[in-house]
Each structure stands twice: as C-alpha cells, then as structure tokens.
Amino acid sequence: MAEGKIRRPRAETPKGFRDYFGAEVTERKAMLDAIAGVYHRYGFEALETSAVETVEALGKFLPDVDRPNEGVFAWQDEDEAWMALRYDLTAPLARVAAQYRNDLPSPYRRYAMGPVWRNEKPGPGRFRQFYQCDADTVGTGSVAADAEICAMLSDALEVVGIPRGDYVVKVNNRKVLNGVMEVAGVLDPSDATRFEAERGIVLRAIDKIDRLGDAGVRALLGEGRKDESGDFTKGAGLSSEQAEVVMGFVSAKRDSGAETVARLRELVGASALGAEGVNELETIAALLDAQGYGPDRIVLDPGVVRGLGYYTGPVFEAELTFEILDEKGRKRQFGSVAGGGRYDDLVKRFTGQAVPATGVSIGVDRLLAALQAKGRVAADTTGPVVVTVMDRDRMADYMSMVADLRNAGIRAEVYLGNPKNFGNQLKYADKRQSPVAVIQGSDEAARGVVVLKDLILGAKIAENATLEEWKDRPAQVETPRGDLVATVRKMLGQ
C-alpha cells in the first residue's frame, strides 16, 4: 500500500476532554477511597448507575439554566428514543429512588462516585468529563438528615487531609431566603409561580457574590449589570428598598449561630415559611452541637444560597479557608469544594408522590487540587526497581530476578526495550523514577553476583554517564544473586 495516500486518523484527545496518567489516577482514587470509607461508616450504601440515561429521566436541571438544551451529550437509540450521558449523580438517584421504591430501605442512604459529562464550552481547567462524589438520603424530611450530611462532609474533608480550621461548612436555608423574598414582595404565598423568574435571578445573583461583590449583586437585583466584556445581564427589577431587604439577608451572619438565628427571625418578619426555615436552622445547629460539630467546623451563614433551582430547604457549602496564589500570583481564598442541600421534588417528577431528599456533592477535582496545594496527596510516586538487560541471551535470568522481587512484594520490572544501548536503559529507569537498578553482565553472572545501583542518589548524573563511570559511583553495591531480594529491600528502606 502506498503510505502517502493513507489518510491517517488524528491521535488527539477530543476537545474538552483529558487523559490522566499514573499518579493523577491513583491520587484521585486514594482520595475517593478515603471519602467512601467515611460515607460507609455513616451507613451509606454504594450505588452505581450506568453513564447513560434517557433524556426524559434526566430532566432539565443543569446548573447553567441559560442553555438547558445544550448541556448534555445526547443521541437517539434504535427506537428513536433520546439517550444522554448523565450530567450529575442526583438525576440518576432520583430515577433509581422512584424505580426501586418498593425494594429500597426507606430512608435510603446512598453514595455514588464517578464521571459525569457536560456538553459545555471547554475552558482552562474546565472539562466536559469530570468526577463527582455524592452522598444523599432519600425518603426523610427530617432536618436530622441534613445535619448528618453536614457532619459527614466535615469528616470527609478531614479524612482526606484538610485539617480542622482550614475549612468551614456553611449552612443556610432556602425557606429563610423565601421568607425574606416574601417580606420584600417577590414571593406570594398564595401563588407559588408568581415572581418565579425574579426569584431565580435573585438566587443566582446572591450565588455570585464572591465574584461580583455587593455592588454587582445589587445591580443584578435591580435593573441589571454590564460585565467587563460589555455583555448585559438582565436584573430582577427589584426596587432599592426590596434589594435592601435581600442584601440584609445575605449579610445576616453574626458572631454566633444564636445571634444569626435571632437576626434571621427579624428579617423574615411575619412570613410563616421564613419562620419555619429559621426553626430548621436552629434545629440543625442543635443537632450538630450534640454530635460535637461546633462553629469551628460548621456555621450558619445566610450568604450561601447555591445556584441550583431545585433546592427547597437547607443548603450547605464547604469552603476551604486557606489562601492560595491564583494564576496571576494574587493571594485568594481557595473557596468552595462541595455543596448540596434539600431537594424535595426530584423523585416526585416520576411518581407524583412527595419523596423528600437531601445530599451533598464533592467537587473531586477541586478538592484534589486543594490537597496538592497543601502537599497532602498520599500516592506513592516511586517507580519500580528496574532489572537491566546486559546480555540479550540471558533474558530468562533477568526475568527470574524480576519474578523474585515481585514475589517478595517489591514493585519491579525488566527492561523490555532494545537492550543494545545501555544508556537508554538508564534513561528509561530515570524516567520511571526507579529507586534501584539491577545489573548483571557476564562477569557478574560468572561470579554469581548482581550489582545494585541506588538511582535516587544517582539519577541526575546517570543520564550521560558511560556504564563504567556509572558503576564506579559510590551508591552501588555488589551482592550475591541469592541475596538480591534482601539487599534491594534494605536499599528501599523496607
């Protein structure tokens, strides 16, 4: 075949996706395993649904409400039905809770971890496939369930290596916000749909307060806001008096939970819904206190609302409070790594019957980045012991050495490339972050010994050294073939 005429496929990761190598995989796995251990200890059961759901079952609950139809990867199956990749782990849970409602324990505590897919414009650090790690309790309206989720989130952050004091779990309640909206005149208790669009804008405006600041949020509560690029976002159209009421809510946090509760009681005034929300917050704080989760870990903070439209009661968010340097070298707080809340209507979509639920989702990639920033990742990046090949004909001897090492539990491999150039073998061992190289030429073989080279000491110089120079360096020992395993073990400090 004439090679020149062949149109070769491009070897490219699809746009917006990425590949994870070695420690990138194992570090994330170690973190997820630790979190799963906490979820399990709290009595949550694993659930793994498939990546594919019917578009009908998924519904339109993407956070980015401006483009609800474009958010998923979808296709038609052989029956013309639309299928899609899941965009989160909550929608599949709602489907499962409805489908198996007669078989599952109730309440049903479940955790799930795995990739989700969003058909969104990729950006720096923003990928179309990413991991989520969720825990939810379905089938109870008790705020004890919300309190438990907050406590568990706190434990999960600590178990992966975020020390107490470096994070805070903030708790708020949508009912309180709705009570405040009632006071502000953008919620009519007798007609839930009235002002719905305005409330959505208010919600998303408050959710952006960290990025937009007070003035930006006020603009969005009023007529609207023009961003730096000149794009105009329509506001909720509140009067400045109405906006004042909402902004009072956002800044209602006081030094203690009791004071915050008292302030919120003032703000919700005569709103029955608002009063209910304040009572729930008070109960959550009391339940957490009884379990030993004080304000050093979990605090009431009315500034947290979460952007998702489907939350109906308590909402929570975990923020990391230590500073990192952003891409422009400026100090800033790390920010949110997890969030969740109560969503009482998602299962009802399927069954028509109210099934209250609450849960949390940990942003796996952000939390992992935080652990890396703190130097807290646990994965061992040490490479394998490399058995080099001096005599091509004695491959069986080298493989016998590597088998001895592996059988002793030592990570090891034989060099499988072209053995002609010994320098390439050393470069390979270096690239593999190998701690020890094993060498046996014909001379050593005749004497029944092997040479062991400490590569952690020698790595830098080795790259351009000849075999003889390299063997002369001090970090090298000769040992009988029969002592190979014991000597390597000693060099590895095992």
Place this chain on the structure above:
Amino acid sequence: MAEGKIRRPRAETPKGFRDYFGAEVTERKAMLDAIAGVYHRYGFEALETSAVETVEALGKFLPDVDRPNEGVFAWQDEDEAWMALRYDLTAPLARVAAQYRNDLPSPYRRYAMGPVWRNEKPGPGRFRQFYQCDADTVGTGSVAADAEICAMLSDALEVVGIPRGDYVVKVNNRKVLNGVMEVAGVLDPSDATRFEAERGIVLRAIDKIDRLGDAGVRALLGEGRKDESGDFTKGAGLSSEQAEVVMGFVSAKRDSGAETVARLRELVGASALGAEGVNELETIAALLDAQGYGPDRIVLDPGVVRGLGYYTGPVFEAELTFEILDEKGRKRQFGSVAGGGRYDDLVKRFTGQAVPATGVSIGVDRLLAALQAKGRVAADTTGPVVVTVMDRDRMADYMSMVADLRNAGIRAEVYLGNPKNFGNQLKYADKRQSPVAVIQGSDEAARGVVVLKDLILGAKIAENATLEEWKDRPAQVETPRGDLVATVRKMLGQ
C-alpha cells in the same frame, strides 16, 4: 397544577443497561483493587482516558465484525465531528501511545480499568455498559513482554481468589496459525491481502470450537453451516484436505510444551512465518519456566486463537477449569475470563510507524461471577448499627450516640424515617442487615442506660414482634450510656 394532565417521565434504566447496588459495587471494586495491586507490582502505570473518543480515533475493531458500524454509541459535536463512547480500552491506549509518544517511557506499561460501551442487542447477562480491566505493554516486540503479561494474568487470578489448579492460561501464536494456513494454501507470503476474507472466516470458526464442536468448525472451514435457527453462515470454502491441515493445528496440543512445540514444527513445514511463531512459543515457555510459571498455570495450546482480527503474534486466554451448573442445570466448565495478545499495528494507524504492543483484558463481570460461584467474594455485607428513635424530641441524644459509634470507627446510623411506628424501625434495621439496634426510651434515658439488641440472632422473629416482646428476648443487654461504644464493640466481636 392538575396532576392528571402531567406526562410524567418513566423511572426506567435504559434498555440494555443496569444499576449496581451496595455489595455489587463494593465486591467489584475490591476485585479491581486487588488486580490493580498486581499490575502495579509489575511496574504498570495507571491510565484513565475519557469515555469519549472521536470515531476516527476509535476505528473499526469491534469483535463483532459483522456489524462494524452499529457497534458504538455515537453523536456529532458542535463542529459536526463524530464522537463516540469507547467500546474497549485498547483503542484509547493506541491513541494515547501515538499522541504522547515523545513523553511516555518506552516501553510503556500501562493498566486501565473502567466501563466500556457497546451498541449491541442486549440479552440475558449481556449489557451495553460493562467493565474491562486491561494491562498492555507498548513499544517492544520482545516476546518477554508477552510472557510477562501471561505471568501477571496468572498472579491476578490468584490474588482475587481463583486457586492454582482452578484456572489455566493458554498461549498460542497467530504466526503459527498463519504458517499452517500457508501450508494449507490460504496464505500467500508474497501477497498479504490474498485470501484475507477466507482467513478471517477460519479464525472466527476456530474461535467458536468450544460452542460448535469439531463438526461445526469443519463445516465453517468448508462450504458453511446452518445453525439451529436455520440461519446459514457462509464458510471459508476450504477443501477437505485444506480443512484437515487446519484441524490438525487446532488439536496439536500434546502432554508437554516441548511435545506441542515439536508437533507444531511438523505442521508449519517450510513456512518461515510459521517457524518464527513456533520459536516464539518456545521462548515464551522458557521465560515463564525461568520465573516459575510451569504448566500447572500456563500451557501452550494451539486451540486458542482469539476472535479479534488485529492480533499479529502470541495470543492468550485464561480459562477457569472448575465446573458450574448452567441455566439448564447441566454441569459445564466455567470457561474464559480473560484474553489478549500481541497487536503490532494499532498505533501505526496514527503515526505510520510500527509500534509493537501486547496486552490482556480481564472480563470483570465474568470473573466476579466466578468468584461468587466459588464463594470467594470478600466484601463485608454487614449493615450499620441502627440507633432507633423512641422519643422524637430527643433526636439530639440519638445523634450523639451515633456520633460516638462513628467516631470509634463503627458503622452506624440513626433511624431517620417517621419514628411513630417502632415496628417500622425494626423492619428497617432488618432490611439494612443491621447487626445491633440501640434503644433508649424515656425510662432508659432517666436511668442513663441504653438497650442493645443483637439483631443477627433476633432478625427473623423481630418482624412482627411488639416492642415489649422484642425487648424480652435474650439476645439483648442493657448497658450504661457511657459504655455504649465498648459494649457494641464486644457484640460485634471487635
């Protein structure tokens, strides 16, 4: 809203997919973790590519060659380019090996585990999403790499709980088969494309010998075969003399590896390619022997060819040799749980340069089913300790108990459903496979004690018992609240 008018979404797992609950998830995970440990010890590095690839990069290498275009789930992205879910882990590896060829170590040993998707007709036990667990070495033509994969596969089976003697790894070589085809006159060394279709039919016929038997394979080598449903499959059109040569190959296995090699040497006659294949098999056997992998674990078996068209050299298959009962109650061997081989041309598709590679894929679901059949799954299915709720107003006390248990590392939960009906709480604990229930009514609270109920003993009777009957059963102790953790620990045998 008038509920009757709402068209509710159906709560259904999409056709051909399934959900995995609790131990179904954790048992598989434990198995994959154990296998990953072996792969890691052999020096293999984790790789996780995304679920999505360009259709162009995936190519058409599905095992089901009869419907190459229908095998994947595909859609067009915003640039009209076709994207698809990966159908195996080998095609993404070939893409990665080409894309990062300047950065990866060479040879590159990598392992990968995760779901793959096939757009095929679902059937009993046949799903459109399933797990694979692969290990491959890219960038070496040395059969030492093939031998290593076989040894590693053997270790992987043993580490998950398949004892030696209950499995065998069979090794063969496509070059030997091609040498035999040359002798039979269906391979022309000077024109590789001549008789290509015939050879494909021969390959797939031999691959089905376990199911079709000798006669069925002979029919497919000749004119063709009508199956039970009356469907006719066209044969390779070989004469009976030609078919005899091929069948001689399939049954060339002898009592020892050396005898099998000798028999194969006879069969390939003057074919240079065939002789090369026989020499490779001989080398593999010698290398395995040097590592201590004798015929009790790994054997040469010319009956194994593997159906995939892209293999170019050694092929291997792990079979479980113990018997199970099939769906009709008949005894049969469990059969194949893993397979692989050398594929030297998959990376070349992208780069034009030859990059030899070899690897294995473990059929995760089949292997897990085998472990379950052998009673070898490790996952702990014990449920959590359940703290029951006697007084709704004292939820804080119950949550404090559950926090004490969890902080001591004991899996525990508080009952979060409606506490009114105590029987429901016991049913819940039963459904959760809870080992111990904690009870504290107002009387016990006043006395500063809790009642602990051993549910492993009591589960059966508890379902219809009243609280008083239930508390009277012997498997029950009263303990001071301060001794809760210690007493529970004792009851759990910790």
